Amino acid sequence: MAVAVPATPKMSFVVFSGDLDKLIAAFIIANGAIAMGEEVSIFFTFWGLNSLRRHNPPKRKRKAMDAMFAAMMPSGADRLPLSQMKMMGAGTALIKNVMKQNSVHTLPELIASAQAGGARFIACTMTMDLLGIAESDLIDGVELGGVATFLGEAAESTTTLFI
Amino acid sequence: MAVAVPATPKMSFVVFSGDLDKLIAAFIIANGAIAMGEEVSIFFTFWGLNSLRRHNPPKRKRKAMDAMFAAMMPSGADRLPLSQMKMMGAGTALIKNVMKQNSVHTLPELIASAQAGGARFIACTMTMDLLGIAESDLIDGVELGGVATFLGEAAESTTTLFI
Amino acid sequence: MAVAVPATPKMSFVVFSGDLDKLIAAFIIANGAIAMGEEVSIFFTFWGLNSLRRHNPPKRKRKAMDAMFAAMMPSGADRLPLSQMKMMGAGTALIKNVMKQNSVHTLPELIASAQAGGARFIACTMTMDLLGIAESDLIDGVELGGVATFLGEAAESTTTLFI
Numbered sequence: 001m002a003v004a005v006p007a008t009p010k011m012s013f014v015v016f017s018g019d020l021d022k023l024i025a026a027f028i029i030a031n032g033a034i035a036m037g038e039e040v041s042i043f044f045t046f047w048g049l050n051s052l053r054r055h056n057p058p059k060r061k062r063k064a065m066d067a068m069f070a071a072m073m074p075s076g077a078d079r080l081p082l083s084q085m086k087m088m089g090a091g092t093a094l095i096k097n098v099m100k101q102n103s104v105h106t107l108p109e110l111i112a113s114a115q116a117g118g119a120r121f122i123a124c125t126m127t128m129d130l131l132g133i134a135e136s137d138l139i140d141g142v143e144l145g146g147v148a149t150f151l152g153e154a155a156e157s158t159t160t161l162f163i
Numbered sequence: 164m165a166v167a168v169p170a171t172p173k174m175s176f177v178v179f180s181g182d183l184d185k186l187i188a189a190f191i192i193a194n195g196a197i198a199m200g201e202e203v204s205i206f207f208t209f210w211g212l213n214s215l216r217r218h219n220p221p222k223r224k225r226k227a228m229d230a231m232f233a234a235m236m237p238s239g240a241d242r243l244p245l246s247q248m249k250m251m252g253a254g255t256a257l258i259k260n261v262m263k264q265n266s267v268h269t270l271p272e273l274i275a276s277a278q279a280g281g282a283r284f285i286a287c288t289m290t291m292d293l294l295g296i297a298e299s300d301l302i303d304g305v306e307l308g309g310v311a312t313f314l315g316e317a318a319e320s321t322t323t324l325f326i
Numbered sequence: 327m328a329v330a331v332p333a334t335p336k337m338s339f340v341v342f343s344g345d346l347d348k349l350i351a352a353f354i355i356a357n358g359a360i361a362m363g364e365e366v367s368i369f370f371t372f373w374g375l376n377s378l379r380r381h382n383p384p385k386r387k388r389k390a391m392d393a394m395f396a397a398m399m400p401s402g403a404d405r406l407p408l409s410q411m412k413m414m415g416a417g418t419a420l421i422k423n424v425m426k427q428n429s430v431h432t433l434p435e436l437i438a439s440a441q442a443g444g445a446r447f448i449a450c451t452m453t454m455d456l457l458g459i460a461e462s463d464l465i466d467g468v469e470l471g472g473v474a475t476f477l478g479e480a481a482e483s484t485t486t487l488f489i
Contacts, residue, residue, distance in 0.1 A: 009480075011480075021342075032477055046188055126191070126267065130261050130267065151172075151192070155172040155201075155321055160324065161487075161488040177351070181410070208351055210410065293428055310354055314362055
């Protein structure tokens with residue numbers, strides 16, 4: 001596989017985590033990169049996929065195991081927990097509150113902004129199979145792909161972060 | 164230190180974490196990179212070293228502190244916990260179960276596959292000293308090295324991930 | 327934005343985590359890179375900023391929310407907790423103890439060494455606003471900057487790690 005040295009920087013991300021604070025950091029970096037004219041590509045795997053789940057997806061028949069996972073995992077960017085200072089949910093409410101007071105965009109807004117700015121969102125199909133997530137469970141504008149898709153993006157990127 | 168621009172992409176990893184799910188993600192990426200013809204180098208430090216420990220290493224005399232660490236830390240890739248949804252071990256069993264149902268390789272299989280594919284495994288000697296891990300405690304085919312070895316690999320890599 | 331291919335490797339870091347063990351790993355890598363003649367740049371965001379807080383900062387008037395955050399978060403590199411094996415603080419004391427026995431530098435020493443070696447420390451101003459941290463709360467020699475400053479550093483770096 002040949003590598004093209006990019007004319008402008010390109011950033012790629014593996015979003016593995018489902019922690020609100022890590023996702024906010026990732027998406028602030030991603031939106032900053034877009035603002036500076038960089039190409040951005042984000043591969044969502046494992047718990048990171050929860051940030052792309054719709055809160056009320058179209059109903060469908062699920063296997064018992066898949067329904068259990070769906071019920072146990074937070075559905076959507078607005079429902080992710082903090083990585084620390086959890087305090088049974090109070091820490092998360094606190095952070096959302098100070099973000100609002102400081103006019104920092106919410107995670108759903110940051111995600112929408114990255115999409116509008118042309119970031120490529122790739123959902124890891126292996127994780128979707130494992131956790132029983134269907135394409136209809138995800139927000140619009142998400143491609144399905146595997147590790148080879150991510151590796152192609154990373155090979156062209158100036159910077160790749162594992163979040 | 165001069166930098167050679169690689170003709171083919173090369174990936175390096177710092178595996179700091181000892182979480183099963185993060186390790187699975189890292190090794191799926193590593194095996195994907197090998198399949199695409201990339202060179203792969205993995206530096207195991209801190210809790211990441213537990214993934215290389217043998218479950219039944221040859222007996223040896225250990226200092227009291229080392230024996231305590233050895234007993235407290237999971238020994239081997241088959242015994243690592245999840246980063247979340249731990250549920251006192253039930254989450255880990257659940258994930259292993261769905262991986263099996265979906266024909267995803269286990270972590271020990273993914274590690275063996277990366278080794279067979281030529282990935283370079285480097286165990287951080289400083290961590291080994293700190294946590295009282297001897298070379299005989301580790302699986303075969305692991306080099307010992309320090310941060311300078313990792314930095315040499317990273318300088319030649321297209322992509323470097325901290326896991 | 328044009329990209330200069332660096333003549334010598336350059337490393338940049340996003341230090342998001344406030345975990346003692348992750349910070350030690352990051353700073354051992356950073357000091358190793360400095361020893362090998364690399365440029366090093368570190369962007370401290372979210373909980374990572376706690377590693378730069380003074381334990382006894384000059385007194386100042388704080389809003390109630392800011393005072394609460396300041397009291398809840400560890401102040402300074404000497405007070406960070408481990409990411410695991412916390413055991414209500416015993417794990418942290420244990421690791422510090424074996425580090426001392428093995429003549430590994432403490433985190434405050436590693437931080438001072440990186441600064442003395444010319445590493446650029448950038449404190450994320452957005453996090454400072456969110457968590458109510460003032461410049462006078464931080465150790466000396468820290469620049470204030472935003473995501474654009476980090477992205478400029480990352481675009482010039484051979485390796486960028488998200489910690």
